[in-house]
Amino acid sequence: MAAYTETDVLVIGAGAGGGAMSKRLSDGGLKVVCLEQGDWVHAMDHPHMYDGWEIERKRTWSFEPNVRQFPEDYPTTGNTTPYIFTGVGGSTLHYAAAWPRFKPVDFRKGTEHGVEGTIDWPISYEELEPFYAINDAEIGVARRTGDPGNPVRPEGWGPASRGGKVGHKMGSGFDKLGWHWWPADNAILTRTKDARLACNDCGFCLAGCPRHSIASTDVSYWPAALRNGVDLRVNARVEQINAKNGRATGATYVDRVTGRRHEVRAGAVVVAANSIGTPRLLLMSAQNGHPDGLANSNGLVGTHLMFHSWSFVDFWFDEPLEGFKGPEPAVLYSQEFYDTDTSRGFVNGFSLQVGTALGAATSALGTNTGNLAPWGAGHRGFFDDHFGRHALIYVQGEDLPVRTNRVTLDPDAKDSSGLPAPHINYGLHENDRRLVEWGQHRAREAADAAGGVIDTTTTGIGGIDAPPPGWHIMGTCRMGNTAEDSVTNKWNQTWDVPNLFITDASSLTTGAAVNPTSTLQAVAVRAAEYIKRRHRDIASQTITPSNADAPAL
Amino acid sequence: MTDLRLTSGDTKPPLGGWLPGVRLTEAQAAVLNAVADELIPGGDGFPAPSEIDVISFIARYVAPAGTPARWFPFLGENDLRARLDALGDGFVNGGSLARVRVMEGLERDESEFFVRVRDLVYHAYYSRPEVVRAMNRNLPAGRDYRPTPQPYGYSDVMDDWDDELLSRVRGTYTRTEDVRRVMVPADLPVGPARKLRGEGS
Ligand SMILES: Cc1cc2nc3c(=O)[nH]c(=O)nc-3n(C[C@H](O)[C@H](O)[C@H](O)COP(=O)(O)OP(=O)(O)OC[C@H]3O[C@@H](n4cnc5c(N)ncnc54)[C@H](O)[C@@H]3O)c2cc1C
Ligand code: SF4
Numbered sequence A: 001m002a003a004y005t006e007t008d009v010l011v012i013g014a015g016a017g018g019g020a021m022s023k024r025l026s027d028g029g030l031k032v033v034c035l036e037q038g039d040w041v042h043a044m045d046h047p048h049m050y051d052g053w054e055i056e057r058k059r060t061w062s063f064e065p066n067v068r069q070f071p072e073d074y075p076t077t078g079n080t081t082p083y084i085f086t087g088v089g090g091s092t093l094h095y096a097a098a099w100p101r102f103k104p105v106d107f108r109k110g111t112e113h114g115v116e117g118t119i120d121w122p123i124s125y126e127e128l129e130p131f132y133a134i135n136d137a138e139i140g141v142a143r144r145t146g147d148p149g150n151p152v153r154p155e156g157w158g159p160a161s162r163g164g165k166v167g168h169k170m171g172s173g174f175d176k177l178g179w180h181w182w183p184a185d186n187a188i189l190t191r192t193k194d195a196r197l198a199c200n201d202c203g204f205c206l207a208g209c210p211r212h213s214i215a216s217t218d219v220s221y222w223p224a225a226l227r228n229g230v231d232l233r234v235n236a237r238v239e240q241i242n243a244k245n246g247r248a249t250g251a252t253y254v255d256r257v258t259g260r261r262h263e264v265r266a267g268a269v270v271v272a273a274n275s276i277g278t279p280r281l282l283l284m285s286a287q288n289g290h291p292d293g294l295a296n297s298n299g300l301v302g303t304h305l306m307f308h309s310w311s312f313v314d315f316w317f318d319e320p321l322e323g324f325k326g327p328e329p330a331v332l333y334s335q336e337f338y339d340t341d342t343s344r345g346f347v348n349g350f351s352l353q354v355g356t357a358l359g360a361a362t363s364a365l366g367t368n369t370g371n372l373a374p375w376g377a378g379h380r381g382f383f384d385d386h387f388g389r390h391a392l393i394y395v396q397g398e399d400l401p402v403r404t405n406r407v408t409l410d411p412d413a414k415d416s417s418g419l420p421a422p423h424i425n426y427g428l429h430e431n432d433r434r435l436v437e438w439g440q441h442r443a444r445e446a447a448d449a450a451g452g453v454i455d456t457t458t459t460g461i462g463g464i465d466a467p468p469p470g471w472h473i474m475g476t477c478r479m480g481n482t483a484e485d486s487v488t489n490k491w492n493q494t495w496d497v498p499n500l501f502i503t504d505a506s507s508l509t510t511g512a513a514v515n516p517t518s519t520l521q522a523v524a525v526r527a528a529e530y531i532k533r534r535h536r537d538i539a540s541q542t543i544t545p546s547n548a549d550a551p552a553l
Numbered sequence B: 001m002t003d004l005r006l007t008s009g010d011t012k013p014p015l016g017g018w019l020p021g022v023r024l025t026e027a028q029a030a031v032l033n034a035v036a037d038e039l040i041p042g043g044d045g046f047p048a049p050s051e052i053d054v055i056s057f058i059a060r061y062v063a064p065a066g067t068p069a070r071w072f073p074f075l076g077e078n079d080l081r082a083r084l085d086a087l088g089d090g091f092v093n094g095g096s097l098a099r100v101r102v103m104e105g106l107e108r109d110e111s112e113f114f115v116r117v118r119d120l121v122y123h124a125y126y127s128r129p130e131v132v133r134a135m136n137r138n139l140p141a142g143r144d145y146r147p148t149p150q151p152y153g154y155s156d157v158m159d160d161w162d163d164e165l166l167s168r169v170r171g172t173y174t175r176t177e178d179v180r181r182v183m184v185p186a187d188l189p190v191g192p193a194r195k196l197r198g199e200g201s
Helices: A016-027 A090-094 A104-112 A125-139 A164-177 A222-227 A274-284 A360-364 A379-386 A430-450 A517-540 B026-039 B054-061 B077-093 B096-109 B111-125 B129-138 B192-196
Strands: A004-012 A032-035 A231-233 A236-244 A247-255 A261-271 A309-317 A332-334 A350-355 A390-397 A406-414 A420-425 A453-458 A500-502
Touching: A004 A016, A004 A247, A004 A517, A016 A032, A016 A090, A016 A125, A016 A222, A016 A517, A032 A236, A032 A261, A104 A125, A125 A517, A164 A332, A164 A350, A164 A390, A164 A430, A222 A231, A236 A261, A236 A274, A261 A274, A261 A517, A274 A406, A274 A420, A309 A430, A350 A430, A360 A379, A360 B111, A360 B129, A379 A453, A390 A430, A430 A453, B026 B054, B026 B077, B026 B096, B026 B111, B054 B111, B077 B096, B096 B111
Parallel strands: A004 A032, A004 A261, A032 A231, A261 A500
Antiparallel strands: A236 A247, A247 A261, A309 A390, A309 A453, A332 A350, A350 A390, A406 A420
């Protein structure tokens, strides 16, 4: 028996990008092996029916791998902690599923200003649009069409999630100001699809969804991918992508159950290990002919890390809003200040996204911004005034891609397989600080227009800790225009290694001012379509073609 | 499904806490109840923590002896028992004012421990069905609140969008072909790309 497995395509990581990629490739009959360092999450692994549901988000369902400390997680070091999840589904296992699209202008930020490391995307919104549509249909988007602030989007699988009292209250505020707003698109079923149940508005999305209403890829893409015959190997942690004569030959992984090493050989390798895991793996894959890591001859792997620039602003009102009902994070959004207006003192813009709160314990413990109910005599009055009267406005800004914001390998820290931990350095650019500060005032204006604010607190500029923790982690292996400005060409093909592709959030050239997953999955679907149709060309390439020379779809 | 060979022992905290839960002595339970009652005094239609067994919740989230207290709330059995014993009968019988003074001292001098206990008591109290019922009865904003998000959810009591309000929404966006170069604010650090092209500061 061969000591290795052979396949057409090897996909590394079973998260947002890897799930979409594996399904689409296997639809076309390609033989796919996918390696995932984590395991499956069962519906009963979610805390939604436990009396400790709120406390579990600080333990088993903490966003931070360094807090969870699960054996499948790798630790991270550096000046901030990324929020990522490990398992079949990746970080979609605990994402909020807000599902906006990037706007046409987002693909042309190099043309618009080119500040810091900003470049144009090698593709336009119009080129990506058909793949947004395919992906929306796969995941079952909830949508209300007709948003005048965006290009036309197709009908959703179901209607938009209901807005509840929070939606009405904040929508009225934006309406009074004459500002743009619209009900959020969500990757949440409002109508049953396959074996997934429609959302029942339970209000606790950020610990996954036991009804499988949220489109995490374990329930959206993986069932179909497995039916297509994809060989998904869990607890399989890749330690190195192998290369020979300028081409990738496959990868070596550690089986976390047995501790044994295995090799998979493949005609093409797709990395989708997220914006921290992908550069980490490429850097760990330094070998003969690739002394600084794979696909890194220009030194750009790991650079231009983006998190979005954030401020959370909690508001409490003098009337019941019942924010414990309905999908948690994105009720509606305003993109009144999305476009650059340099008279404000900065480039780029932001979305104001309205979210809700959790339950009683979270309310008593300060909601999102540390506004804690005091202990002792003042407790009852404070709690009774605050609980269920809350709305959150996220100021979600586009942060600049800055070269020194980057992922490197930590020389000392290791994961449970003895592989180096990633080290993260991230700081907000002056532009992004100004943007968020200005945005906070707009959030306040919107709440005042809604009327009856009794209290407000904020995370300040950057997040609860500064620098901000990243949960929209983007850009560390960006696609671009030339071998000098990026890690991949417009088909996600690395400039150095023609049969090595990168299709996760690390491939995003800029981050826009909206949540990234609908875009990164559209990019992954597009790249999958390319690999499917062009795998014979790719098999014969010894150098990666330029964007102009690459064969078309 | 999680491979149990990888998750046995102390590699993951069990969902819902450790069963059967740490069994405190009567004296220790009395101290903990007294602490909880000072943190969240009963009244105004809400029960006191000691009346509704917050202890059974807390007992599940204290790491049992022999298991490291690696996860929130980072309280280990032996440490908790020792601290409760140290407070002892004197704390329980000392009257509310004295208890508050002791707790203010703890908050000041041993803030890490105090915050852990406070947070755990808040979690325990607001998880109790009796408290949820009190919220349903006493708070207009809590009328529909349920002890857990699932299995019922809230679709039966959830308002939908106001079509009239939505019909008034205005907005626009920049088309691809309309994207133009902007004048970057003069005082903004612009980084290498524009400097190379001789633009900006
Ligand atoms: C709290 C929170 C809320 C969020 N809310 C939203 C939202 O509302 N909308 C939105 O669009 N986005 C949201 N996100 C972001 C979203 O989760 C990510 O954008 C998305 O999951 C990234 O996809 P990815 O493919 O880059 O990586 P992931 O989905 O993280 O997948 C990467 C996978 O690769 C695996 N892997 C890594 N290294 C290896 C290795 N060496 N060997 C084998 N496997 C490996 C990992 O275990 C993981 O499963 C949120 C994130 C968080 C944390
Ligand atoms: S609100 Fe809906 S999508 Fe969110 S966890 Fe509950 S049922 Fe799932």
